[in-house]
Amino acid sequence: MPAAALTGEVAQGLESARIRQDFPLLCRGAHAQGLHYLDNAATTQKPQRVMDAIVDGYTQEYGPIHRGLYPLAEAATSRYEQSRATLADFIGAASPDELVFTRSATEAINMVASGWVGPRLRAGDRIWVSRMEHHANYLPWQRICRERGAQLCIIGLTDDGRLDLANTPQLFAPETRLIAVCHVSNVLGIENPIHQLCADAHAHGIAVLVDAAQSVSHQPVDVQAIGCDFLAFSAHKMYGPAGIGLLYGRAERLAEVEPLLLGGGMVDEVGEGMAASRWADLPARLEAGSPNLPGAAGFAAAAGYLDGLDRRRVQRHLADLTRTAAEALGALPGLRLLQPPGASAAILSFTMDGLHPHDLAQVAAEHGVAIRAGHHCAQPLLRSLGLAAVARASFGIYNDVADVEALVQALEDARRLFGQGA
Ligand code: PMP
Numbered sequence: 001m002p003a004a005a006l007t008g009e010v011a012q013g014l015e016s017a018r019i020r021q022d023f024p025l026l027c028r029g030a031h032a033q034g035l036h037y038l039d040n041a042a043t044t045q046k047p048q049r050v051m052d053a054i055v056d057g058y059t060q061e062y063g064p065i066h067r068g069l070y071p072l073a074e075a076a077t078s079r080y081e082q083s084r085a086t087l088a089d090f091i092g093a094a095s096p097d098e099l100v101f102t103r104s105a106t107e108a109i110n111m112v113a114s115g116w117v118g119p120r121l122r123a124g125d126r127i128w129v130s131r132m133e134h135h136a137n138y139l140p141w142q143r144i145c146r147e148r149g150a151q152l153c154i155i156g157l158t159d160d161g162r163l164d165l166a167n168t169p170q171l172f173a174p175e176t177r178l179i180a181v182c183h184v185s186n187v188l189g190i191e192n193p194i195h196q197l198c199a200d201a202h203a204h205g206i207a208v209l210v211d212a213a214q215s216v217s218h219q220p221v222d223v224q225a226i227g228c229d230f231l232a233f234s235a236h237k238m239y240g241p242a243g244i245g246l247l248y249g250r251a252e253r254l255a256e257v258e259p260l261l262l263g264g265g266m267v268d269e270v271g272e273g274m275a276a277s278r279w280a281d282l283p284a285r286l287e288a289g290s291p292n293l294p295g296a297a298g299f300a301a302a303a304g305y306l307d308g309l310d311r312r313r314v315q316r317h318l319a320d321l322t323r324t325a326a327e328a329l330g331a332l333p334g335l336r337l338l339q340p341p342g343a344s345a346a347i348l349s350f351t352m353d354g355l356h357p358h359d360l361a362q363v364a365a366e367h368g369v370a371i372r373a374g375h376h377c378a379q380p381l382l383r384s385l386g387l388a389a390v391a392r393a394s395f396g397i398y399n400d401v402a403d404v405e406a407l408v409q410a411l412e413d414a415r416r417l418f419g420q421g422a
Pocket of ligand 1: 041042104105106107134136137182184185186211213214234236377
């Protein structure tokens with residue numbers, strides 16, 4: 001399909017052009033001119049509101065958290081805890097105490113591996129992950145299983161890229177301790193049936209961790225409706241700051257997590273020598289060291305920004321844009337989409353016959369189109385598909401049809417350039 005044939009049908013829900021005005025980098029940044037930023041699954045740009053909250057965190061309320069009695073320290077503490085409460089609302093948690101600030105989704109998953117699974121995993125037990133997991137939701141389980149003599153089992157995929165639950169009869173066996181799956185795949189753009197998976201797992205007394213790194217910015221995520229035990233995500237993929245993430249844990253599960261980091265703030269009483277120490281209550285117990293107030297304030301501002309746009313509209317906008325892009329890309333000769341029909345998350349991975357994905361990304365870059373090429377930290381998935389690398393375009397709230405047109409144009413040029421489009 002020629003780029004010109006694309007219409008402006010999408011974006012009925014969101015005014016992307018107006019939204020772009022909220023993002024300084026996209027309007028006035030050194031790279032703004034002609035930029036089509038389509039690498040949102042890697043990281044997203046930040047609205048001014050998030051930056052303002054970070055600056056306020058330093059200029060208005062910066063001080064030690066949970067450590068001072070003077071008004072500034074109390075204001076800092078209050079802002080930090082308000083941020084936690086805003087984020088608890090954002091994901092529908094029963095209480096802010098179910099949220100632990102981490103550095104990232106990666107750290108959140110590692111905390112569960114070392115602090116909850118580690119102490120209860122025995123030789124012969126099983127952890128299940130899916131074949132589409134990001135390395136962050138694969139390597140921690142691989143190591144803990146190796147250390148404990150347990151087995152890391154893989155939920156395979158059907159031909160159209162979905163979890164092959166029908167052919168995984170051992171998933172709910174008595175040996176299974178935890179199932180760890182992504183909500184949305186960072187390569188296939190598929191949304192997994194996590195509500196049903198959690199219900200089935202719980203019926204068998206099995207815990208579930210959901211990696212929501214790729215879903216929180218796309219759609220409403222409600223941890224109580226999902227029914228998961230743990231859920232992990234990062235601020236930087238949902239228009240928030242880099243360097244901060246969250247671990248959600250249902251109250252009774254989180255209470256069982258042993259701290260990964262020990263130090264200040266997470267302990268009530270420290271005895272001398274070998275005397276046992278008494279940990280603080282949650283969530284402080286899992287947040288050793290000085291908290292990141294500006295990061296938390298920026299994170300909460302990002303949640304507020306998304307809520308202000310209406311997350312259902314965001315979801316519709318991204319789904320429409322993805323569908324439009326999938327149709328346009330699918331019509332290009334030699335272009336193969338990895339995304340199965342019907343997957344509507346804002347992620348499209350693809351290959352083009354005769355061209356290396358890095359060449360595609362390079363030509364796209366010359367058109368101002370920022371896409372990613374590589375294994376996307378999902379080597380088990382790519383290996384199973386017989387691929388070493390794929391190109392990936394991923395959409396955000398500020399993208400519209402013009403970005404898709406630029407991508408299509410770039411890919412057509414890449415084909416011509418490499419001698420296949422004459
Ligand atoms: N899971 C998925 C599905 C991801 O896409 C990513 C980031 N690419 C992560 C986990 C890890 O996120 P972070 O690097 O922010 O910890």
